[in-house]
Amino acid sequence: xxxxxxxxxxxxxxxxxxxxxxxxxxxxxxxxxxxxxxxxxxxxxxxxxxxxxxxxxxxxxxxxxxxxxxxxxxxxxxxxxxxxxxxxxxxxxxxxxxxxxxxxxxxxxxxxxxxxxxxxxxxxxxxxxxxxxxxxxxxxxxxxxxxxxxxxxxxxxxxxxxxxxxxxxxxxxxxxxxxxxxxxxxxxxxxxxxxxxxxxxxxxxxxxxxxxxxxxxxxxxxxxxxxxxxxxxxxxxxxxxxxxxxxxxxxxxxxxxxxxxxxxxxxxxxxxxx
Numbered sequence: 001x002x003x004x005x006x007x008x009x010x011x012x013x014x015x016x017x018x019x020x021x022x023x024x025x026x027x028x029x030x031x032x033x034x035x036x037x038x039x040x041x042x043x044x045x046x047x048x049x050x051x052x053x054x055x056x057x058x059x060x061x062x063x064x065x066x067x068x069x070x071x072x073x074x075x076x077x078x079x080x081x082x083x084x085x086x087x088x089x090x091x092x093x094x095x096x097x098x099x100x101x102x103x104x105x106x107x108x109x110x111x112x113x114x115x116x117x118x119x120x121x122x123x124x125x126x127x128x129x130x131x132x133x134x135x136x137x138x139x140x141x142x143x144x145x146x147x148x149x150x151x152x153x154x155x156x157x158x159x160x161x162x163x164x165x166x167x168x169x170x171x172x173x174x175x176x177x178x179x180x181x182x183x184x185x186x187x188x189x190x191x192x193x194x195x196x197x198x199x200x201x202x203x204x205x206x207x208x209x210x211x212x213x214x215x216x217x218x219x220x221x222x223x224x225x226x227x228x229x230x231x232x233x234x235x236x237x238x239x240x241x242x243x244x245x246x247x248x249x250x251x252x253x254x255x256x257x258x259x260x261x262x263x264x265x266x267x268x269x270x271x272x273x274x
Contacts, residue, residue: 020062033233034062040232041065043125045117045149046139047094049081049217050163050224054139056084057225059102059109063232066102066109067128070094071116081214117145122152137228138162139221147200150193153177154267159231161239162193163224167210170220170246173258174227174239190241191260192267216248
């Protein structure tokens with residue numbers, strides 16, 4: 001819990017009301033939702049075009065503890081869409097840069113940079129101080145990392161909010177693996193990321209090959225932050241069990257209902273893998 005979150009009686013203090021007053025006015029969120037947000041623990045994987053707005057909005061909203069995972073250094077070509085950074089930051093580690101910026105934005109949130117997520121450390125990153133995080137936000141830019149994040153969240157039964165953007169297209173989906181509520185066929189109700197994309201092969205088009213406009217990444221990152229805050233506040237979110245598809249060129253949205261793959265080697269057999 002952040003140091004400004006609650007007084008001894010469990011109510012928000014005056015400083016919190018001043019800082020978060022505009023979102024506290026929302027009746028669907030209110031003081032109870034804000035307390036949940038400030039009690040939340042979140043891991044963000046990737047601090048690029050998606051992770052930048054995600055981290056900014058979550059820190060500004062008062063998420064209690066943020067762990068930031070990204071092993072890259074900032075390059076000049078990143079600045080067109082990665083709004084956490086400045087030209088003077090080029091050549092420096094994104095994680096440390098992000099911590100500095102976010103602490104300046106909201107010094108009452110606990111923010112730490114951690115190692116890039118990999119096969120050898122995913123369990124530790126999802127439980128950074130021995131306690132599982134409440135939500136993982138996948139803002140990474142490659143299929144190998146996305147699949148690894150998905151497997152890790154299924155194994156630890158941690159909700160996953162995954163997003164991607166390339167060219168004019170953006171996607172977002174929320175998977176809730178808590179309780180391992182497997183159905184009679186052994187799958188999670190809405191499946192997992194691997195059910196949706198059952199391959200680790202990189203798509204033919206990526207930001208590096210297809211390009212991307214900064215605001216397109218900003219739209220998807222902002223939506224990812226929005227759905228994360230609603231989820232953390234205990235509100236219903238339409239992102240759960242649906243794939244949201246954004247066409248930035250046409251300015252249009254579509255939603256597809258997600259269904260589990262009974263033969264998925266990640267979530268269908270999660271109980272067997274233990």
